Amino acid sequence: MPQFALDCSAFLVSFSVTPKKIVRYLEKHGQSSRPPLKFAAPENVRTAAVQMAPRPYRGLEDYLSEMLYFTKSAADTGAHLIVFPQYTGLLPLSLMPGCGKLLLDVLQTPLEDLPASTLERFSNLVRTAQGFLYEIHLYTFSTLALLQKAYICAGSIFVWEDQQLYHRSLLFSPDGEAIHTQDQLCPTGLAAALGVTPGQSAQPADTLLGKVGIVIGADAYYFELFHILQKKSAQIIAMPLCADTFPAGLDFCRARQSPAYLIESPLLTTKYHRLRAQILSPMGVSAACEQPEGAVCASRIDLCKLPLPAAGWGTDPTFLFSDYLPAYRIYAQQTQKEQAG
Secondary structure (H helix, E strand, O other): OOHHHHHHHHHHHHHHOOHHHHHHHHHHHOOOOOOOOOOOOHHHEEEEEEEEOOOOOOOHHHHHHHHHHHHHHHHOOOOOEEEOOOOHHHHHHHHOOOOHHHHHHHHHOOHHHOOHHHHHHHHHHHHHHHHHHHHHHHHHHHHHHHHHOOEEEOOOEEEEEOOEEEEEEEEEOOOOOEEEEEEOOOOOHHHHHOOOOOOOOOOOEEEOOEEEEEOOHHHHHOHHHHHHHHHOOOOEEEEEEEOOOOOOOHHHHHHHHOOOEEEEEEEOOOOOOOOOOEEEEOOEEEEEOOOOOOEEEEEEEOHHHOOOOOOOOOOOHHHHHOOOOHHHHHHHHHHHHHHHO
């Protein structure tokens, strides 16, 4: 699509997608009877991870309806923190005339198989539409956080700032405020191809749940990032991911080494979905989605169990094993027997 056509498309969609329309729709359909979040006991923090696949939207209400559905599904489980997938902020591109197919082509095709011309068109699209994307992203998730009275890590979005492109994740508070941002520190894949500038630091956010860190996509490869967040007292780490780009088992290693709870939320971008939304602890899986389709998994996490004792898991194994899936309870019991022997 020529640059002039992109400019016209972005200009036209700005009239049909406005902050007022976003807020009005969500306030009409997304009211919640949950009490305001004033306190969360560390042994009873509830978290939720969303997994979803990109698709073309028929209009603004179709997009808002899906974001509301996942947020409300998570909030209905009692979740205090809801994590959305990597590239969530790109999904409204399909609202722009003629741009939906390009978005799906880029997200669903391995980078090495993408023609250079397609990547160049997408790069131009992201830069042209970044103002529109950021506005809809900001108003959608700030309103959802306010209405559902929960913290929301809104996946990730590309942001043009000071003549630089950043790959950024925003954390919204139950008051609807964007209280924290985290830029991707080591851009790879699509982010690197688009010329994303690396972030400068990793900082956890202060929340009523404790300190929450954010690790975007392939940044999870680097153990140093988790070590930094652990040194800064992060006990919960939100991980917006893109499916099929993350080595199996590496996340469990990161959870153990921190130690921390990891809230993994993948964007399902191919028909071979290896990743699932899941909530990991240093002992294993607390909850996980079973099917490669749009879904929410939720679990209670107990921050009092962190950090793990250096010499094992204590004299009451049920205290630690009770939260985890059977396969990991068996693993933990076997490990404890080996240590005792």
